[in-house]
Amino acid sequence: MPLTNPYKPIIAKVTRVVDETPSIKTFTLVPEEKIEFKTGQFVQFTVPEVGEAPFTPSSSPFVKEEMDITIMKAGRVTEAIHCLKEGDIVGIRGPLGKGYPLEEFYGKEVLVLGGGVGMAPLRSLLLTLIAQKTKFKRIVLLYGARTPEDIVYKDQFAAWEQEGVKIHRSVDKGDGTWKERVGVVTVLFDEVKLDNEIAIVCGPPIMMKFGTFKLLEIGYKPENIYLSMEKNMSCGIGKCGHCALGPYFVCKDGPVFKYSEIKNIEDIWD
Ligand SMILES: Cc1cc2nc3c(=O)[nH]c(=O)nc-3n(C[C@H](O)[C@H](O)[C@H](O)COP(=O)(O)OP(=O)(O)OC[C@H]3O[C@@H](n4cnc5c(N)ncnc54)[C@H](O)[C@@H]3O)c2cc1C
Ligand code: FES
Structure with a gap:
């Protein structure tokens, strides 16, 4: 070869x-x-x-x-x-790196929790889940942005909703046109009754931190919370050590990690 x-x-x-x-x-x-x-x-x-x-x-x-x-x-x-x-x-x-282990989500409710540009990998994930939606119990998206102007994929949420995704959105600061929720993304948890099965989180570090704490508080298990971790990278293939996260290299062992794998590593939210 x-x-x-x-x-x-x-x-x-x-x-x-x-x-x-x-x-x-x-x-x-x-x-x-x-x-x-x-x-x-x-x-x-x-x-x-x-x-x-x-x-x-x-x-x-x-x-x-x-x-x-x-x-x-x-x-x-x-x-x-x-x-x-x-x-x-x-x-x-x-x-x-490694992607989301989709087979582990089969038959379960999948909660997708996103903030800002963190919606980028989550859009790919949502399109993948939608393409095989009968394999999942339910798909729920909670998405937050700073202002209505900062929402990405503005014209695509309606199509995802038509495919059966349950969507709730919030902005930190509304404007005259905004009719949905105002507040940080975790305020959306009181709008939806969840089965606490699988949660996938991607967004700015502060949102990932408080999102994860909220998920734990309402009963999600650490091994069922999947986080997309970001570290400065160079080689991207596990050779240079730039992306070390405790015993892991984010480029090779991630970027997707279960919270249970990394919860004892210092400064994971920095
Ligand atoms: C696995 C992975 C996937 C990513 N996916 C996306 C994506 O889909 N869309 C997107 O917009 N961004 C994504 N990022 C973040 C993106 O890689 C950084 O924004 C980019 O590397 C910044 O490069 P720069 O040369 O423009 O900025 P620089 O000039 O290098 O730095 C600008 C600022 O950003 C900070 N910074 C640099 N790199 C990172 C990083 N990796 N994470 C956090 N802060 C950083 C620096 O500390 C500095 O404050 C991802 C990062 C990783 C590791
Ligand atoms: S970027 Fe070189 S080891 Fe991860």
Whole structure:
């Protein structure tokens, strides 16, 4: 079997750019070779002459010809990504890490708890759950953003609801048009009766922390809470140690972890 270089990106063309919020855009990429990924895995996105950074695809893994990646402007690489236009050429390395263990969710209620751009991997997950929805007891989405303007995928929630996903949303600060809940995302727990089976959380560290504590308080078991952990990365394949989290490397052993696996590690929410 030919040896492939794990550091060599696959060339991909940007075919669509969608402005989600003032600081978040979704890029559709068509790679020269098909990239098959499991929902929850990530890729390293290279901007030529700038560098690379890790992102989780936000599209369905069942769509093989193209991949959506939703990116918040945070610093050097993401600023360069936000300048990309249709037709530009970039690189993709991956898929890397482990995805969500979907088989463990079969027959159960799956609660998806998201905040801000943390909705990116969760969109991929939701599309995957919806595609095989008869395998799950119920799919519930609780999503929070800072303001109505900061909500990503604004035009897609209605379609997910039509597919049977029970959706509740909140914003920290409403405006004249906002008719849903105001408050941090955990306020949504009083709107829905849950079976406390499987919970999947992704968002800013503070939201992951208080979201997890709320889940534990209402009776979720630590081994049934799945968190997407973010650490600064370099190699992405378990060689350099940049992404160490206690005994784990986030790139190789994660980025998805059960809370029970990492709860005794110091500073997991930093
Ligand atoms: C597995 C994984 C999946 C991710 N998926 C997404 C995604 O789908 N969409 C998205 O918008 N972002 C995602 N991120 C975060 C994204 O990788 C960072 O925002 C990006 O690396 C910042 O690069 P930069 O060069 O623009 O910023 P830098 O110039 O490197 O830094 C800007 C600021 O962001 C902080 N920062 C840098 N890297 C990270 C990081 N990995 N986590 C937290 N803070 C960081 C720095 O400390 C600094 O304060 C993911 C991160 C990981 C590890
Ligand atoms: S990024 Fe190098 S070990 Fe994880």
